[in-house]
Amino acid sequence: MASSRLGLRLAVCLLNISEARQQDIVERIAKAALCNKAGQKQTQTSVLNIFSDYDYNRSVLTLAAPVETLGDSVVTACTEAYNLIDMEHHDGIHPCLGSVDLVPIYPLSESVSLEECGKVACDIAETLSHDVPGCSIFYFGYADQPLKRNLVQRRKEVNWYKRSNLNVNEIKPDVGAVISPRYGLTDAARPA
Incomplete structure (x- = not known):
C-alpha cells in the first residue's frame, strides 16, 4: 500500500465508453468503478x-x-461497460471502435511514474482479456513496449481515421481475441 512518508500514490483513468444517451447505463458503469471484482466497495x-x-x-x-488499486476499479467498470454496451447497435457521430473505447492511465502524484502507469494499463488489458472473453485491446504509449507508439500512430495503423477503409478482420489486437462486433476494440495505455 502507499507509504506514509510519500502519502497516497494517486493515478487517474479517463475511461471513455461508447454510451451517453442512456444515463442509467453510464451511472451503472460509474458505480461499478467503486467496487472490486468481488463487489466490495473500493473506499479509496x-x-x-x-x-x-x-x-x-x-x-x-x-x-x-x-x-496500486486503480486497475481493479477500471476492470470492474470496463466489465460492466462490456456487459451493457453492444457496438452492433451503437449510433453516434464519434468514430469509436469499442464499447470501452479508451483506457488512458495518468499519474496524479509525483511518486507515480509513467512506466508504472503503462504497467497498470497492461495489467488491466490482461485481466479484461481473461474476464471478458471476446474483448480485444491494443496498446499505445508506455504500455506499448518497446516502441511506445502514440494513440494517433496506433489508430492510423488500423485505419481508424478512414472509417470507410476499416476492416476489423485485418486488425490484430495486442491482447485478446479477434475483434468481436459486440465489444469492438479498446485502446489501453499510459500516453507518452
Missing part, C-alpha cells in the same frame, strides 16, 4: 467527473485511486 476510489456527449454517444468517466 473516486469518480471525479462524468462527461457525456449526446451527439457523440460517448462518455468520459474520470476515475482516481491509488495506483
